[in-house]
Amino acid sequence: MDSMVLEAALESLALVLSWPYILYPLAGTLLAMVFSATPGLNSSSLMALAIPVTYAWDPLAVMLLFGAFVGGATFMGSVTAMLFNIPGKAQNAVTLLDGYPMTEQGQAKTAIGCAAASSALGSTLGIFILVALIPLMRQAAIALGPAEYLMLAIWGLTMLAALVGNSVIKGLAAAGMGLALAMVGYDPRTAEQRFTFGLEYLHDGLSLVPVFLGLFALAEVIDLVASGRETLSGRLRVQHMGGSVTEGVRSVFRHFGLFLRSSVIGTVIGAIPGIGSAVAGFIAYGHASQTARDRSRFGHGDIRGVLAPEAAMDAKDGGALIPTLALGIPGGTGTAVLLGALTLHGLTPGRELLTENLVLVFALIWSLFLSNWITSLLGLALVNPMARLSTIRTSRMVPIILAMAVLGAVQYRGQIADAACAVFFGLLGYLMKRLDWSRIPLVIALALAPLFETNLHLTLRLQELGRIDFWSRPVVIGLLLLTIGNLFLPALVGRLRSYRGGRRQ
């Protein structure tokens, strides 16, 4: 590791541990725990709600808070999965496969202890890999030009379209809509108004804050109301928990090889845009069950079925920050909202962030590290009250979240029209969720649009002037091939599978 990186890491650690900055990771972790333990809500909703609140803060505080939001999100969702058979988020569904049978067998505390330990240790390993790669990321960010950034944006979008949701066409169309919506307002090059339809509100373009609040916070609340559930989890009481937390923690060290492999799987998957925690968890679970000598207990309360996905899902956070910080390509919704927050604070991921603002990058990493450990330790201590959150009546949670979302939208620029914009995107987000349109490509396209448009324009200008030769740049060609692969591989694999299925029949 070069001395500049080490200096930044130490300077940042001193800042994180100083007063009052230490409060931000603590507060962020607690909020993320509450949101992730509440079925129907998620860390993206929390981040969207926090953007307007933090608008006037200094960037270090924002980095610390958002780092804690990313880190504190996964583990508590698994607690509701293990206790109620209801995952806090889709990604936690894999934990219930063996976690809930363990609860039924009176081993809830063992499962929670194992999940807490593998989650904290897995995230630490993921963060180590991220830190080890920072010098490389800096070099890459400096070496890349507009042509490479353009291809990275296109590759990132096609990757998401191909991997998220159930249709490449729908994913690409949603990304196209996101790019188009981002072009509303002044053209940065000509100052000409585009697609404003005479509305003054649209002159400066769509603000990301009400859009995020609508797509994530309001859409989830509308879905919650529409579901007609009486309580968030559908249960009224938390059931009795048996087993031993210590035994659960020990099991991680008993299966240390599996833990290491699962964490590496999580980090690698996290670094690929579009492949979320759910995939990381399921792949690690599949790996655990395939490599086990005795597979018969999987699905019936095997501790390895809790350990592997938890380690992978938390290690993924470190991996997901690699493309986000180095290239400005968010890996999922959480990192897309994080990217939006960074942009609003004048921080541009890539070259600028990794050279001029390295201390802030490390603040985010330290906060992520701290929050993962705080979540696991506090999660063990507060498992009972946190689990009770999911028994709160929906009708009491909804007005509070609605009020926070509308207030957040209005507060950002002091315009009531932003609340209307948030409601519009809330309805759109709800419809997209119900009709199987993934919101991720739309949101990430909105976040990536400036990178795409600026670099497309620059690349063509440089090509015209003879300053670059687009087709002779190896990174560009490599990314182009990967993009083509993203577009056609899923269809090819599908055809191959149906052909094989047909032959078997």
Place this chain on the structure above:
Amino acid sequence: MTVGRKRRLAPVLPGSGLTLAFLATASLMLWVSFDLSRTSAWIPQLVLAFTVMLLLLQLSAELLAARAAPTGGETPAAGGRGARVVHALAWISLLMLASWLLGTALGSALFCFAWLRWHAGDRWLVSLAIAGGLGLVLWLLFVVLFGVGLYAGVLWPLLR
């Protein structure tokens, strides 16, 4: 024949409504983009032409799938869900109106009280306590802790 066509298209509309809405929006934007200067128009036109093409493909796939699938009306559960969504949107509109008139802190607290008392059927005291608590937390969080002024609404300046 008209009845047959209606039967075939009926199940398509709820599922394809969003695709149609996206298609209409993208087509409108593409149409409008021809009024822009060449420099400002070409990137949006490239993106929108591609998006319209994809949406047309998606719509045809949905229409073909709906033709192949057996017809069936809307289930009562789906109908109930739709009514609850409309209900939620009506309440959200009320929140926006209250915030616009009375400001975000008071508007949010009043909305919360109304929701808890008349939508959730909570007791007066519980509704008042939760709504009052929400208003107080918002004021403490924004005004006292972060020093950010809350949106005051249009009614108070008029009364002054």
